[in-house]
Amino acid sequence: MSDAMLWMLLRGTWETIVMTFVSGFFGFCLGLPVGVLLFMTRDGQMLANKTVNRTVAVLVNAFRSVPFIILIVWMIPFTRLVVGTSIGVGAALVPLSIGAAPFVARMVENCLLEIPHGLIEAARAMGAKPLQVVNKVLLPEALPAIINSASITLITLVGYSAMGGAVGAGGLGHIGYQYGYVGYDALIMNVVLILLVALVFIIQFLGDYISKQVDHRK
């Protein structure tokens, strides 16, 4: 393998990491509040509101059902508006974040549903306001589960980021496809695969470790 190839793989790894973690971060910034909103407006919860809950749920489902490769193309005008260009890593981050957000929202909602209802009741009985319940009860109590969801989200994003190649964002997936699959270079393809597998393993391991550290239930 040539030096140039090595550099390319290195750059590809870096691009994949950037795309995964940065879009994961923005995906959470968007998805977490939506997930909390979905939970809090549910029937029987503190801010129960059927209209809001249904509207948000429909939006979340709509975005989740768009195939990611189509989302990238469909969002080009918006992407251009936000980052000024429709090609490169920056351009891939926009659809990746938007694609991850509804996924994160549902994950977060599910994590919150796992919290025993008695805890919310106890907080209300102590005179906690809705925002205090979210910050002091829901999020801290669901933290171990949310961290697990974060590793699942990041791993999904590793896969999604391979499609970033469609807008010239590069990344490992793109190299594997271009040089390995199209160019019949089995070595490159296998190295890319090993790098991706390693990345996924590292994310899963770190996620499990951190989740265990913050979990005081046992």
Add this chain to the structure above:
Amino acid sequence: MIELKNLSKVFYKKNIEIHALSDINLTVAEGCVYGIIGSSGAGKSTLIRCINLLERPTSGEVLLNGVNLTLLTPSALAKVRRQMGMIFQHFNLLSSRTVFGNVAFPLELINAPKQTIQKKVLELLELVGLSNKKDDYPANLSGGQKQRVAIARALASDPEVLLCDEATSALDPATTRSILELLKDINKRLNITVVLITHEMEVVKAICDEVAVIADGKIIEQGEVSDIFSNAKSELTQQFINSSMHVDIAHDYLNRLVQASDETKKDLLVKLHFDGASTNEPVLSAAVKLFNIDYEIINAKMDTLGKAQVGVMLMKFNGEVNKISEAMDYFKDKKVEVEIIGYV
């Protein structure tokens, strides 16, 4: 201090009306320990949740010191709730916080300064006897310790009222006693009014001054505990009292038990129920002298409520057959209920 007026709560399940509470009227005086007893599904959980409006009553008023809570805005209600601590059957401690963090929680809600929180929390942990556990997480505590933390947490906002939702139902008898003692101590020392719901008459007997019996969402009897015990009007109340006066017959006896006496089995096994109507004469020793019989107490549960002797005794009588039956009639005369179990 707490007054419930014509309180009703209706739930809808698939368009079917369920009357969880109907027309409840209740007054809890300041400084008293008020028990609400009922079977599961009687509406007692809903009732206690109506006091701090965790459940909003369908109609009726909830008055705390004369203020109608149902009319308050959400933020005013949040403030009032701080005057009412609450503890639960399953403790409801935050698993993500240490013991200290849990007790500090209500103080954080009102943004109390750090030093105030530190001082107050340590004081409360001292009160409930858990100072040495302050950095432990709830997962490492026993049930009784968890409830003590929950009590400390409920007291952190200096409430006037403590609401206890089946606070001892998940605990073993010895722990139950110690938690009840703590509640009584808090009631006396801090002059905090305690409202508790339970399905165990033992709990009512142990610490309550007044009691209300609830069934099918209605209060069927209320009054001072000693009055209710010595003079229960409804059958349900009597059942609750009896269940707290329950004695078991050991397997050994049950195996040997026969319904008619014979050569080898001449001893009569009976349960004597003293329900407060019986006089306070020493009927037992009188019977022994009158009819020249022997007795053995196998199991007994007796209590003095007000002036009345209440309880049940499982006894074995030995003597001439006709003398024993005369003795049983004598007991009945003295208003002691006689339940013949058999011969051993």
